[in-house]
Amino acid sequence: MTEPHPNPETMPRRGFFQKLMTWTTYAAGAVAAAAVGVPFVGYLLGPLRKDLEKWVDLGPLDDFKDLVGETRLHTFPNPLGQPWDGKAAKTGVYVRYQGPGRPAKEQFVIFAMNCAHLGCPVSWFPQSGLFMCPCHGGVYYASGKCASGPPPRGLFQCDWRITRAVRLEVKAPHYPTLQDTLRPEDRS
Amino acid sequence: MKRLLKALGGWFDARLGVRETILPMLKHPVPARVAGPMGWWYVFGSASMTLLLIQILTGIGLALVYVPAPDNAYSSLLSLNHDVPLGWFLRALHYYAGSGMVVLVLIHMTQVFLHGAYKYPRELTWVVGVFLLLCVLGMFFSGQVLRWDPDAYWGLAVGGSMAGRVPWVGPWVVGLLLGGPIIGGDALSRFFALHVFVIPGVLLLLLAVHLWLVLKCGISAPPVPGQIVDPKTYDVEYKKEVEKGVPFLGDAMMKDALFSALAAIAVVALAAWLGPVGPSALPVPSETGANPRPEWPFLWLFGLLSLSPPAAETFIILVFPLLLIVGLLAVPFVSNRGERSPRRRPMAVLAVVVIYAVLGALTYQGATAPWSPHMTAWSGAPVPEDVVRRSNPVELRGAVVFQYKDCRNCHALEGQGGRRGPDLTDVGRRLTRDQLIDQVSNGTPGGGLMPAYGKQVSDAEMAALTDFLVSLRPPGQPPARSTTEPQTARKEP
Numbered sequence: 001m002t003e004p005h006p007n008p009e010t011m012p013r014r015g016f017f018q019k020l021m022t023w024t025t026y027a028a029g030a031v032a033a034a035a036v037g038v039p040f041v042g043y044l045l046g047p048l049r050k051d052l053e054k055w056v057d058l059g060p061l062d063d064f065k066d067l068v069g070e071t072r073l074h075t076f077p078n079p080l081g082q083p084w085d086g087k088a089a090k091t092g093v094y095v096r097y098q099g100p101g102r103p104a105k106e107q108f109v110i111f112a113m114n115c116a117h118l119g120c121p122v123s124w125f126p127q128s129g130l131f132m133c134p135c136h137g138g139v140y141y142a143s144g145k146c147a148s149g150p151p152p153r154g155l156f157q158c159d160w161r162i163t164r165a166v167r168l169e170v171k172a173p174h175y176p177t178l179q180d181t182l183r184p185e186d187r188s
Numbered sequence: 189m190k191r192l193l194k195a196l197g198g199w200f201d202a203r204l205g206v207r208e209t210i211l212p213m214l215k216h217p218v219p220a221r222v223a224g225p226m227g228w229w230y231v232f233g234s235a236s237m238t239l240l241l242i243q244i245l246t247g248i249g250l251a252l253v254y255v256p257a258p259d260n261a262y263s264s265l266l267s268l269n270h271d272v273p274l275g276w277f278l279r280a281l282h283y284y285a286g287s288g289m290v291v292l293v294l295i296h297m298t299q300v301f302l303h304g305a306y307k308y309p310r311e312l313t314w315v316v317g318v319f320l321l322l323c324v325l326g327m328f329f330s331g332q333v334l335r336w337d338p339d340a341y342w343g344l345a346v347g348g349s350m351a352g353r354v355p356w357v358g359p360w361v362v363g364l365l366l367g368g369p370i371i372g373g374d375a376l377s378r379f380f381a382l383h384v385f386v387i388p389g390v391l392l393l394l395l396a397v398h399l400w401l402v403l404k405c406g407i408s409a410p411p412v413p414g415q416i417v418d419p420k421t422y423d424v425e426y427k428k429e430v431e432k433g434v435p436f437l438g439d440a441m442m443k444d445a446l447f448s449a450l451a452a453i454a455v456v457a458l459a460a461w462l463g464p465v466g467p468s469a470l471p472v473p474s475e476t477g478a479n480p481r482p483e484w485p486f487l488w489l490f491g492l493l494s495l496s497p498p499a500a501e502t503f504i505i506l507v508f509p510l511l512l513i514v515g516l517l518a519v520p521f522v523s524n525r526g527e528r529s530p531r532r533r534p535m536a537v538l539a540v541v542v543i544y545a546v547l548g549a550l551t552y553q554g555a556t557a558p559w560s561p562h563m564t565a566w567s568g569a570p571v572p573e574d575v576v577r578r579s580n581p582v583e584l585r586g587a588v589v590f591q592y593k594d595c596r597n598c599h600a601l602e603g604q605g606g607r608r609g610p611d612l613t614d615v616g617r618r619l620t621r622d623q624l625i626d627q628v629s630n631g632t633p634g635g636g637l638m639p640a641y642g643k644q645v646s647d648a649e650m651a652a653l654t655d656f657l658v659s660l661r662p663p664g665q666p667p668a669r670s671t672t673e674p675q676t677a678r679k680e681p
Contacts, residue, residue: 047363047374075474078370085372086259088341092474113474117498119345123476123563128593129644134477134563135342136494137598137608139639147639148631150498174369175345177352180359 054079055169061162064097064108071096071124071142073113080172093158093170094124094131096142110158111144112173112182117151119175131155156182215435219409223439226410229303230440231447232296233402237395238448239289239455243327246282247384254334256380258373261336262470269464280459286328288455290485293324298540301519304528305408308419311520313401316394318516323391325485330383332483336376341471342480344371344379350505371473406430407440411528418525479560488547491554558607565596565605572602575613579659586656589649593641601660609638616661620670624654 056076073092081089094111111131113121120135130147131140139147144155159171159182173182201207222230253272255264268275297317300306306314329347333340348371351361367374409429434440482490489509496504530537562569571587579587590596598608619627628650631640645653658667 044364047367048360052369073474073476078372080369082368082373084257084259085370086257087470087472088258088336088372088376089370090472090474091370092476113476114345114349117349119349120342120478120480121473121476125566125594125597127566128641130594130639132561132563132594132597134479134560135346136559137561137637141639141643148637149639150501152498175348175362175366175371177349177358177362179352180362 052080052172052174054172055161056172057163058095058160058168058170061166061168064095064168067097068099069096071126073124074170078172080174091173092121093173094155095168095170108160108168109144110160110170112156112158112176114156114176115151116146116153116155116176116178117149119177122155152178157186158182213403214437214441216403216406217430217433218407218436218440219429219433221410222407223434227440227443228447229299229410230407231444232292232299234444235448235451236289236292236296238452239285239292240391240395242285242452242455243282243289244388246278246285247388249278250282251384256334256376258336258376258471261334261376262467265335265467276464277459279464280462281456282331283465284458284462285452285455286331287484288451288458289324290328292451293321297321298544302530302533302536302540303408303411304417304526304530304533304536305411306520306524307417307526307528308422308524310401310405310408311524313398313405314520315517316398316401318513320391320394320398321516322513323387323394326387327383327391328483328485330379330387333376333379334383335466336471337467337469338471338478339466339468339480341371341473342478343482344375346480353502353506407436408528411530413527413529413531415528416526417528477563481554484551484555487554488550489554491550491552491557494557494559495550495553560606561597561608562600562606563597565600566591566594569596569601569604572604575601575660578663579656582652583656583659586652586654586659589645589653590656593645593649593653598638612657612660614661614665616658616667617665618668619657620668621654621658622670623668624657625650628653 056079058074058076071094074095075090075092078085078089078091092113094113096109098106098109100107115122115133115135115138117133117136117138120133122131122133122138122140124131129142131142131144133139133149133151136150138149138151140151140155141147144157146152146154156173156176158173161169161171163169171182174180176182221227250268253264253268253275255261265279268279270276300314300317333344344366348362348366351365352358354361365375365378367378406426409426481487489504492508493501493504527533571591576584576587595612596605598606600607600611600613602613603611615624627638628645629640629642631638661667
């Protein structure tokens, strides 16, 4: 503060260098901002990656042979979760074996628990053959079709497959929403 | 000693310059009447800020123990409630001071609206205030998620499903909101970051701007009927007004301080009296049964949804709140001049009355909405004895069908059971046998509230069920008859 300010008018003209300096600063600033910003935004967008195909074993096919037409809740820790998810990763799917006589694709029907309305967990009532949602009164028939209430579509169905070891596997369901269903053929 | 302190203070002030900068701000002149009884209208903003301080303090305290991961969030909350000394108190205070903040911010906003204080030149102060309100509400929602219980978990699911309805980009919005393919640790961490870093950061920044605007534009004088705001002349008039004014550091500040202290004492008393809220249980998504209701500041929207047809839902969820926000932001631009006194602005007063009446009614609806079926009523709520005391065997069989087919989950008998559908205690007086068969078989026409039971009950079950339903009427009352039915209606069995 005590040093005398040099009088700019008496200083040699440095127009070109000043401009160079200014533009270099702008450029360096832009590069720095991009160097920090691009990876950061990329990190934030990380959850949008789509490489989640994990299969969950539900047991040997023979276990279902005696349960033709019955709807059972199977629960398992969802492999799509994090190691620190604890019980929050515990997922349930409703599995029904429809019998061997059908086309192979219809032997099993597996529903996600989440209501198609706003995601609450539906309950299966075998005596009336209905799935009921506890939250806003959505009701579905055994086929998964919406019977009444606010759901805009039927229950979300899960992909399944029979392995070579003749075991039933279900594709681990992500949280299903109207535009992000669990089977490619369900996309509207 | 005193001299030493003074010298020390002087040493710091010479470097910090508090007396040059901060002190004049505190002493900024306010209209003289703010120091009088009218000044009590001006205390709500600073009281909200006092509660914000409590929130920061208790929030830091809670963060010392809380674990933002699903496997331990619930147990760390239980530990706060039961093990950590005064942990229960901090949790309770954080909840009630937060609730108090919402209340005070709303009162503050209402006062500013009624007194026309948002008009020229304080439009921007109002706009920033609207965003501050959004921050406070955002804190409330994100805070509820951290209380990792089934309400929080399924509330998050509802939020995710709502986000999934955004046209075209829905799945991406869901992905960014939940942070992962399922609702778990990623979602909780993100709401923790929102609640602890992002929203508070934005809130404090906006608050600084809000306060700066209050200093820069000055506190509006208490409104006087007939005193018109005209942007051309207002600045000169206001300058004159504050020339006769008093410094804020004085009576005006005293009122603020007293009311702030009372507000703080009130939330502390509430916290000590009512204790912490939740967590109700550990959320396990594979367990059926959930009935998430949002926290009280959002119950009105929940109530509105429960009253609306499903077709209107997406609009109410995604567009309506945006319209409300735009409406609030537009207030000072729609009317930034003219009368300020509520006595000369009957429409403004009416708007406030109507808005609060609607919000109150919707909140009540939200708190009591019979939206949810009673999932255990089919087995947990037996048919009341006096309903079947004089039933014949077929009607008794019908009562069993009624229970077994889960009708009770949505239909109450004598007030017991679900309230999703109507109470059927005297349905025999209202609907004829044919109407009942039609209703049960086909459900509500056009995809209403009742599912079609046609394929779910056998002919014998249907006959018994309708016998039972027809018998549901007060003693001595004849069954309902259709006007198109011949007078010699078929005899009651």
